[in-house]
Structure formats: C-alpha cells, structure tokens
Amino acid sequence: MSKAVLRILDLMQGVFRWLGADYDILRNIVEVKFKMQNRRPMAAFSHYKSYNNDQDTNNSFWLMVGLFSIFGGLMGVFIFFIDNPYYAYALPFGYIMIMSVLTLVTDFSTLLLDTTDNVVLLPRPVNGRTILLARLVHISSYVLILSYGIAFFSLFFTLFKYGLLAFFAIILAVFLLAMLSVFFTALLYILLMRFTSEERLKDIISYFQIAFTLLVTAGYQMVGRIFNWLDLDTTTVVIRGWHYALPPLWLSGWMQFVIKNSSQFWVLSLLAFVVPLASAWVLIRFLAPKFTQQIAQLGTGDGGGAEKTITQKRHGFVSRLATMVTGSLLERAIFELSWKITARDRKFKMRTYPTFGSLIPLVFVFGKELFDPQKWSEMAQGYLYLMLLYMAHIVAGTFQSQSHFSEDFKAAWVYFATPTDSPRDVVVGNIKAILLKFYTPFYLLLSTFVLTIWGIKALDDLYLAFVASVCLSMIESKIGSQNRLPFSKSLATMKEAGQTSQFVIFMLLLPTCGFAHWGLTFIPFGVPVACVFATFIAYVLYKQFDKLTWERFDL
Amino acid sequence: MDKQPVVSLRGLKKSYGRDLILKGIDLDVYTGEIIGYIGPNGAGKSTTLKILIGMLPDFVGEAKVLGYDIREDALEVKKRIGYVPENAMLYEVLTPMEYLLFIGRLHKMEDDLTERRAHELLEIFGLKTHADVRMNAFSKGMRQKVLLISGLIHNPDVIFLDEPLSGLDANAVILVKEVLAKLKAAGKTIFYSSHIMDVVEKISDRIVIINQGAIIANGTFEELKAQAQSGSLEHIFQGLTGDNENSHRAEDFLQALK
Structure with missing residues (x-):
C-alpha cells in the first residue's frame, strides 16, 4: 500500500521538481517516513497492545x-x-x-x-x-x-x-x-x-x-x-x-x-x-x-534550549499524608515515590487514565433517567449502584498492576541495594499510595453521587464495597503479580506478566464479590455483619505481607 | 601542505534568546589536521559544531568550510562533510541497513555502493549480525557505531564528531582512535569534541580549549604543556578553565558527610 502512494508520487514528480524539490530525495524521505509510521505503535490502541509485539509490526498504520x-x-x-x-x-x-x-x-x-x-x-x-x-x-x-x-x-x-x-x-x-x-x-x-x-x-x-x-x-x-x-x-x-x-x-x-x-x-x-x-x-x-x-x-539548542527546569517543593501535603498512613521510613519513602512517579510519568498516565473511561458504558445502563432528577426516586428502589461501585475497582486494579511497570525499570536496583530484611514495606507502600491517590478520591466522588440518589441507607454498602476492593487489591498484589516491586519491570514484559491473573480477578472475583454483596442485601443485617467480617479479612491479608522475603524477587 | 584553511571562523557569535553562547570565535583548521575541541559542559562546543555543519544558520560572524560560506552554500558544505551528533539520535525503528541506505540516498549514492560499504563497516564494528535488526533494542554504544558509520559512509573530506566515543567500550574506543589516525593519513580533516582527555591528548594534532563561549587555548599538546607548565592535559584543562579548587572541594565534601 505504501508502494501505491509512492507510485502516485512518481506520477507527480514533475510537479515537485517544479516546486523546487529534489524528487529522488523527497521520495526517499517520504518512503522512510511511511516505513517508520508503520512501525510505530498506534496511539489509539497502544492501551491494549503489549509493547513487546509492537517491535514486530510492519503495518500498524494500515x-x-x-x-x-x-x-x-x-x-x-x-x-x-x-x-x-x-x-x-x-x-x-x-x-x-x-x-x-x-x-x-x-x-x-x-x-x-x-x-x-x-x-x-x-x-x-x-x-x-x-x-x-x-x-x-x-x-x-x-x-x-x-x-x-x-x-x-x-x-x-x-x-x-x-x-x-x-x-x-x-x-x-x-x-x-x-x-x-x-x-x-x-x-x-x-x-x-x-x-x-x-x-x-x-x-x-x-x-x-x-x-x-x-x-x-x-x-x-x-x-x-x-x-x-x-x-x-x-x-x-x-x-x-x-x-x-x-x-x-x-x-x-x-x-x-x-x-x-x-x-x-x-x-x-x-x-x-x-x-x-x-x-x-x-x-x-x-x-x-x-x-x-x-x-x-525545538531541541536544537544546547544549554540555552527549550528544556525548562521544574522545581518541586520538598515538603508538602504528600509527605504529611505519607507520615500519617505509613509505619516505617522505608514504607514512607516508597509511598512518596509512587505518588510522585505516577503523577509525573507521562507513559504511566497514558496507560492508566483511559480506564476511567471503562465506566462510561455504565451511563447507558442507568439510562436517560440519570439526567432527570424527577426520576431519581424510581431509581433509588434498585441496587444498580452496586454495579457502579464494583466496576470502580477496575480503576484500582489497573492502576495497581500498571504501577509495576516503568520505562526506568532499571532504577529498581535501589530496592535490592537497600539494607532491609523484608520487602514488605516496598510492596505495601506502593499499594497504599495507589489506593489513596487514585482509587479513594474516585470512590468518594462516586459515593457522593450514590448518596445523592440512593440516600444514607447506602452507606454500609459503600463501606463494604470499598473494603472488598481493598482486599481485591491486596489479593491482586499477592497472587496476580507475585508481589512485583513498583516500577521494576520493563514495559516489554507487560504482556506475559500477570495480565491473565488480572483478567481472572476482573472477570471472576470481582463479579462474585458484587453478586455476593447483592445477595447480602436480601438478608436482614447481612451487609453490616459482612462489613465487620470484610474488615477482618482485610486485616488478615494485610498481615500476610509481613511474611514476604527477598528470596522471591530478582532484578 | 597548502595553507588554505579547511575550516575558518572569524568573530563567530551565537546567542539563544538573551544568552550569548559563543562570544566571538576565531579559528583556522588546515587539511589533514585532527583538532581536539574541549571545554566544560555548556561552553559552546556542540553549538560551534552545529554551526559548522550548517544546522544553525542563524549566527553572527563569518564561517567557512572548504572555502564555502556556510550561510550561502550550506548544501555544498553538507555534501563534503560528515557529522556524528551527540546523544545517539537516529531513527531507531529502522534497522542499521535501512538507516544507512536512507542516508546514502540523501547523499545521492547508488544503493549498491551504500550497501557494500555499510556491510563492510558494520562488520568491522562487530555489528554484522545486527544489520537487519531494528535499532530500538540497541545499546548506546551500538547506536554510536551506526552513527559513526552514517557520518563516514559518503567518504567526506572533513569530519565533525561530537563526543564520538560516548558509550563505546574500551575496544571500540581503540578501534575508533585507529580509524581516526588512518583517516588523517588519507588526508581527511577531523574536528572533534570530547570529554575524554587522554584520548584527546594522544590523537590530536592541535587542541583547542573553549570556556564560556571563548577560546582560551589553542596549540599542540607540547605548546599547551609549556604554557601551563604542567604535565597532563587534565591539569592544563583544570588550570585554564579556572577550576583550581577541586582539592579543597574534595576536602569540603568529606566534611559535609561528618
């Protein structure tokens, strides 16, 4: 197909010569541009494709x-x-x-x-x-x-x-x-x-x-x-x-x-x-x-060029929050690290932010009534919002699994050079940062929406779904990605690494939790009791991280 | 040796915005010379090179390469020179062979010729098995080798090298040094900037030191040595660029840790 374009150009070469171009060189440049174009991962679909495969594409444009x-x-x-x-x-x-x-x-x-x-x-x-x-x-x-x-x-x-x-x-x-x-x-x-x-x-x-x-x-x-x-x-x-x-x-x-x-x-x-x-x-x-x-x-200058230095404040909200939610210095360090990297790594943002869009189809599940306050009381009868709350976990899960990958994966040697006997702090610090930074604010937003329509009675459901999601995150970290360290794997390994386990969690565990929750709503006091129970499970899972040892990791 | 300079700069000035990067450079380079162009970071080394190869047409002063005025006959100059940029910038989704063929065509070389040369040069640099592998997986040293080849494949008369040794392993550095010596013997003029002092010291006919946009020393290694009364290029460099306090600094460094 690229050849066809070049053929057409050949027919028009007189025009280009007349315009003052050196046609042979022009053709050469255009040919190479097309070749490169076809090897570049497509922006629209890069979200789904592994970076590994892209190396072999020769026809991505077509x-x-x-x-x-x-x-x-x-x-x-x-x-x-x-x-x-x-x-x-x-x-x-x-x-x-x-x-x-x-x-x-x-x-x-x-x-x-x-x-x-x-x-x-x-x-x-x-x-x-x-x-x-x-x-x-x-x-x-x-x-x-x-x-x-x-x-x-x-x-x-x-x-x-x-x-x-x-x-x-x-x-x-x-x-x-x-x-x-x-x-x-x-x-x-x-x-x-x-x-x-x-x-x-x-x-x-x-x-x-x-x-x-x-x-x-x-x-x-x-x-x-x-x-x-x-x-x-x-x-x-x-x-x-x-x-x-x-x-x-x-x-x-x-x-x-x-x-x-x-x-x-x-x-x-x-x-x-x-x-x-x-x-x-x-x-x-x-x-x-x-x-x-x-x-x-762009970029022709050296020294006086376009690169602008960005100065960051050393202490701020993040470090205060980190002190509040973390136990050890190392955990705090990792917490702040993932908080900052996720905010500044352009590639990370590109891989993750579109997942917020996966909730858009839900708008259609709710239908037109959503935009008509008069019909809200009708909606408030059902439990549709549970679907929303559990779908929200997709955001948490995606951000978390993506947080293991980075272009600067080689920098992960620092974890191994760190004099600590347990990698627990590294893993836990990352999970906490991701949950607090992305999932929690998003969930609070959804909660406000749910509370406006369904009222205060949904409060226990909100709590239960949140704890369930936190549990799933921890399970995902343990089983799904084998306690991978944050930002430690190259993008090329993304495909073979744990995407299937994430799929299992999203397709199997997540709906199971959702339906179980829905079932609980039919039992008197089912949800409040489950809240206590889920909190206990979360605690147990959290304690499991203490057992982590360095033997399980390699660079 | 005829005394017509291959490269000639008169009052060369260049500024980015308000910053004056080059503050008037006067320099002559003659056929068959290897010029080592050194200076601290941000001194204006790369900028000088970019002006010389016609990438930055917007400068003040006079610059001639091979007798051609760079502002007026940039194309004539570009036909006869080779340039190896720093930072290993190339089209990395291409394979070395594809890239070199592309470059060859830009120089209006026949594909057969380019391919033959590329083959041989890649083999010499130990990249024969990588000739048809996309370069995005290449290490910095491998890219640098491809860039070196791309700068030389059209057999230019004057060669401009910007940090040509960065990322190369010790063996490749020795090879490049030998290649440069051979090129000189073949009558080529080489102008190159580097940080690696002992290489500059060994292969340069003349050393030009630039600091804050101005030339502060220009001569053979022996001349510089006599001028600075010091034994190695490193010391001369340190003395001239005003960084005498390094041993104090090292002391302070240790103090700060206490």
Whole structure:
C-alpha cells in the first residue's frame, strides 16, 4: 500500500521538481517516513497492545486505517436508514473529522515534534524546500488515506443508494473535510507551541491521547444511542442556527444540496467550500512557515534550549499524608515515590487514565433517567449502584498492576541495594499510595453521587464495597503479580506478566464479590455483619505481607 | 601542505534568546589536521559544531568550510562533510541497513555502493549480525557505531564528531582512535569534541580549549604543556578553565558527610 502512494508520487514528480524539490530525495524521505509510521505503535490502541509485539509490526498504520474504516462503515449505515442526507451524513462526517483530528494530534506528536528529524536531516545535503515538501506530502497523504479509509464504506453506500453524482459529491466532501482537519490540527499545535514549553506540550498531547483512547473505547457504545437521544425528526429537515458552527454539517448540507436539490442548503454548501479553501490558503501562507520555524527551534539548542527546569517543593501535603498512613521510613519513602512517579510519568498516565473511561458504558445502563432528577426516586428502589461501585475497582486494579511497570525499570536496583530484611514495606507502600491517590478520591466522588440518589441507607454498602476492593487489591498484589516491586519491570514484559491473573480477578472475583454483596442485601443485617467480617479479612491479608522475603524477587 | 584553511571562523557569535553562547570565535583548521575541541559542559562546543555543519544558520560572524560560506552554500558544505551528533539520535525503528541506505540516498549514492560499504563497516564494528535488526533494542554504544558509520559512509573530506566515543567500550574506543589516525593519513580533516582527555591528548594534532563561549587555548599538546607548565592535559584543562579548587572541594565534601 505504501508502494501505491509512492507510485502516485512518481506520477507527480514533475510537479515537485517544479516546486523546487529534489524528487529522488523527497521520495526517499517520504518512503522512510511511511516505513517508520508503520512501525510505530498506534496511539489509539497502544492501551491494549503489549509493547513487546509492537517491535514486530510492519503495518500498524494500515491496520489502524482498516479498523477505522470498519467503525466508519458502522456510521455509514445511517445513510441507508435515514432518508434525509442532511442528517444521514452528519454522523459519518463528524466521525471522520473527529478521528482525523485526534489521530493527527496524537500520532503527529511523535512525527512532527520528533527532533531526531533535525539531527538526521539537517547535516545532510538536502535543501530546505525538499524537506518541507516531503513533510507536506507525508502529512497530506497520511490525512487523505485516513479520511478516505474511514469514509470507505460510506462512499460505496452513497454510490449504491444515490448514484454516481452523489458519489463524486462525497469524494469531494471527504477531501474538504481532510483539509479542515489538517487546518484545525495545525492551528491547535501552533497555539499550544506558542503558549507552552515543549515538555508541557508533550503533556497536553498525552491528555489528547487519553481522550482519544477514551473515545475509541466508549465510541461504539454511543453510536446507536445518539440518535435516540437527540430525538431527531427524520421526516422534515430544519437547519438550526447552531448548525452553522459545525463543519460536518456544512458538508452534509452539501450532500443534501446535491442529492435532494434542496436550495435552502446553499449557505451550508458555500461554507463547505469556502472555509476549507480559505483555511488551506492561511495554512500555506502563514501557518506553515511559522510551524516549521517553531519545530526547527525545538531541541536544537544546547544549554540555552527549550528544556525548562521544574522545581518541586520538598515538603508538602504528600509527605504529611505519607507520615500519617505509613509505619516505617522505608514504607514512607516508597509511598512518596509512587505518588510522585505516577503523577509525573507521562507513559504511566497514558496507560492508566483511559480506564476511567471503562465506566462510561455504565451511563447507558442507568439510562436517560440519570439526567432527570424527577426520576431519581424510581431509581433509588434498585441496587444498580452496586454495579457502579464494583466496576470502580477496575480503576484500582489497573492502576495497581500498571504501577509495576516503568520505562526506568532499571532504577529498581535501589530496592535490592537497600539494607532491609523484608520487602514488605516496598510492596505495601506502593499499594497504599495507589489506593489513596487514585482509587479513594474516585470512590468518594462516586459515593457522593450514590448518596445523592440512593440516600444514607447506602452507606454500609459503600463501606463494604470499598473494603472488598481493598482486599481485591491486596489479593491482586499477592497472587496476580507475585508481589512485583513498583516500577521494576520493563514495559516489554507487560504482556506475559500477570495480565491473565488480572483478567481472572476482573472477570471472576470481582463479579462474585458484587453478586455476593447483592445477595447480602436480601438478608436482614447481612451487609453490616459482612462489613465487620470484610474488615477482618482485610486485616488478615494485610498481615500476610509481613511474611514476604527477598528470596522471591530478582532484578 | 597548502595553507588554505579547511575550516575558518572569524568573530563567530551565537546567542539563544538573551544568552550569548559563543562570544566571538576565531579559528583556522588546515587539511589533514585532527583538532581536539574541549571545554566544560555548556561552553559552546556542540553549538560551534552545529554551526559548522550548517544546522544553525542563524549566527553572527563569518564561517567557512572548504572555502564555502556556510550561510550561502550550506548544501555544498553538507555534501563534503560528515557529522556524528551527540546523544545517539537516529531513527531507531529502522534497522542499521535501512538507516544507512536512507542516508546514502540523501547523499545521492547508488544503493549498491551504500550497501557494500555499510556491510563492510558494520562488520568491522562487530555489528554484522545486527544489520537487519531494528535499532530500538540497541545499546548506546551500538547506536554510536551506526552513527559513526552514517557520518563516514559518503567518504567526506572533513569530519565533525561530537563526543564520538560516548558509550563505546574500551575496544571500540581503540578501534575508533585507529580509524581516526588512518583517516588523517588519507588526508581527511577531523574536528572533534570530547570529554575524554587522554584520548584527546594522544590523537590530536592541535587542541583547542573553549570556556564560556571563548577560546582560551589553542596549540599542540607540547605548546599547551609549556604554557601551563604542567604535565597532563587534565591539569592544563583544570588550570585554564579556572577550576583550581577541586582539592579543597574534595576536602569540603568529606566534611559535609561528618
């Protein structure tokens, strides 16, 4: 497939020569860029994939396009179901745009902000124009492949339902969408680079990546329901004022204009053409030079360069909290260590934060009543909230199992060089930090929500579910990850290491606890008694850590 | 030996923002010389090199390499020089062979030629079995070897090396030293910065010491020795860069532990 792109470039080589590029070199750079692109783990799915496998991928980009085209095809189905193109195309078009912008933002952080480019290409006899054009060709082919990939099925649905003219109209529409996506991404980057440092920028982009993963995880569950929620009247078409603010609607307006000859859509159609073309002009005229300039500045300096020093306070809330909850100095040290690393390690955040999204589907379990305070009393009859509380453990479990992995895993030698006879403090300090830092605040938030709707009677349930979750965390640490030390394993070993045991806990132990809890609610005083009992179990499990010895560990 | 300098710098100044990194460098390098360019961290070594290879066009003063003005004929300069950067920066998802082929094409070399040279050079550096393995699993020393090859594969006339020995093991250091000597014998000019004093001392024809953006010493090892009345480059370096208090500091260090 990459070859096909290069063939097309070959056909256009005259154009590039005319633009002042050295075509052979341009082709070479684009080819290598594609090769590297295909070996990079996909941002959207890196959450699920092991880092180990990624070393072998040669087609990750094409794989991603393939997956996106399937999702895009699901969106495209609306073209058949809804007879008004204006509504029918809004969803696939919106999807194309959101996906392209997000993929661009996340994937291009690795491509565009890669200062390796500067070091590798600048000392070579390549003129600036060739590099610029190579970049441009790479980005545009990337975006076009992505956009047409997502639109793939929609294109054929259109041909099938509305015929050839509409087919050409949608081909044009996707092109315009791609232009808009590039424009918005470039704008976003320039704004971010203008106002933040390089380090901060990488942070912000990683939040985008998190949002992206969230969207992909929660995406499919939402599709089918969006239309129910919006209560769209599909028989008559009304253009509301706010429609003019949404680019996908301009283009679906254009489709309506072409297919149904509805003349009231001329304003939207006009926007659909004028804005992308104008933005392309702005991009080439003003933004691109500024952009390359900004990128060239990244990381070229030594000493006077972009790296900003971050100073941290030595004592603060964390150390006070650590003193309160830990027993020994070593335990306290580990507690503070995991607290800090989990806050600063970008990769850790990227691996973990999307799990908060795994709770999003629950919103649909609760349904529309959730947003209607009048219906809360009806909801308060059931025990649905137990599901919420136990699902919340997924957050605790994921954070904990991920806390064993780090890019700096080699630094774990310090635990072994430490003069202590028991690794207990190391393991326990980490568990406490993770539970207190991530799970507890999240759980308190959920609790407030549960207490608002279900009232004070849910208090004992809240307590029991929390203790159960703490117990599960300890079990997970003992059995699941064989008491792995915090941040001591490389990301490459993540796959083979204990993911299955985590799966067992999530799929077997967690539901068992949940259903047992539900069963207890039918027994008078079942839950309060269980609370006492669970606390005792937690205590016993906690004491078990004292038996840990160093023999079980190795570097 | 003709006296036309290969590298010539006049009043070279460079600033990042408000910080003046280079405060006027004047330097001539002649054909077949090995120049050891040393100085403390942040003295401006890498910046000088980056200007010389045309990576930083934004500077004040005059800089010529092989008679070409760097600002005007950067491409001509880049065709004839080799550069090995610090920090082992390369496209690590590629294999050494893929990377070297890529670099070769940037220099408009035929693939056959690049491949043949790459094969031989990789073998010499003991990377033959790794020629088709992706570099993300490579150690720093292995990457450095690939970078060295990539800087030399197009057979340049002038070679700029920025910390070329970092991460290399003792055997590889000896090998690189020998290679540099051979390159010199073949008439190449080598300009390199390093922290490793005894290597600089042994292989450099001339040693240039830079401190806080200015050249503070420039001469053969013997000349520097006479000037500083001291036996080793380490002492000369220490004397010139103003760090005389190291033995006091070591004393204080011990005191602080008590």
